[in-house]
Amino acid sequence: MRFSIYRFDPERDARPYMQDYELALDPHDRMLLDALMRLRAQDDSLAFRKSCREGVCGSDAMNINGRNGLACITRLTELKEPVTLRPLPGFPVIRDLVVDMGTFFDHYHAIRPYLVNDEPPPERERLQSPEERAALDGLYECILCGACTGFCPSWWWNPDRFLGPAALLQAMRFIADSRDRATAERLEFLDDAYRLYRCRTIMNCTEVCPKHLSPSRAIEHIRRKIVSEGL
């Protein structure tokens, strides 16, 4: 199988370049990550992140044949050759396919990704009805891989000020939580021309989410909530 992979080592290379690889697959190789592991055995200078290798940890998001996705759950049989691999677009490159997620996680922390509730805790736990719990479906499953944010043109233009689809989906996850008491503060923080309203409903985020979530819908719900709460 033929590969064309983005290479860049800031300590050695003046500029990034694409390197071609030829790889004999093992019959047991199923996913793109299997092939990448084999390539690294061939060339140990090739850098990429991975951990759980089953689409849960969100480490191996990259641009695969022009679309962002997780290498570990992308089937080799579905890829056109040469398989072109690049780092997540819009993120600063540290080396090869490894990107700097610093700004991405700054935005994540900015939406306060935890329950805010100063009421005295009940003896055992804060209960939710099945309906209240169901309101979190489609929001809590995000693994923060960055595939959506790295495919969002609005974020490419304003990565430092627009929070991006992943952080906004997470923001909605806590707005939707019946146990949270900071909805008004959360909405006030998001009612900003940059943080939320750079979104142009391009929907690239929903298109590429490897967990099939819809940040676009979450953003729409936040906007409606801001209007209905009269901010």
Added chain:
Amino acid sequence: VASGARAWLLQRLTAVYMLLFLVIVLARFAADAPSSYEAWRSWIGAAGMRIATLLFVAAVLLHAWVGLRDVAMDYVHPPALRIGVLALVAAGLAAAGAWMALILVVL
């Protein structure tokens, strides 16, 4: 200079008004187009029609302002350049608005 939610809502509300206005005006023209210049003039010159058209112009200008400001926020990053671009846009839209108001009021 409406910020986040206000600008977003303004753009949607003006869009709804523009759509309604266009559909109604086009339907009127399709059903019964004015046969002469005089007929057209008396139709558009009626007080209700003037106010509706003036509102339509205002909606177009506000809608365009939010949209073009968004374009500038996305692509024009140096502060001085952005202020210049936005000032030009505002001046252009204000001039267009003043001209339309003049036509609709003096008509």
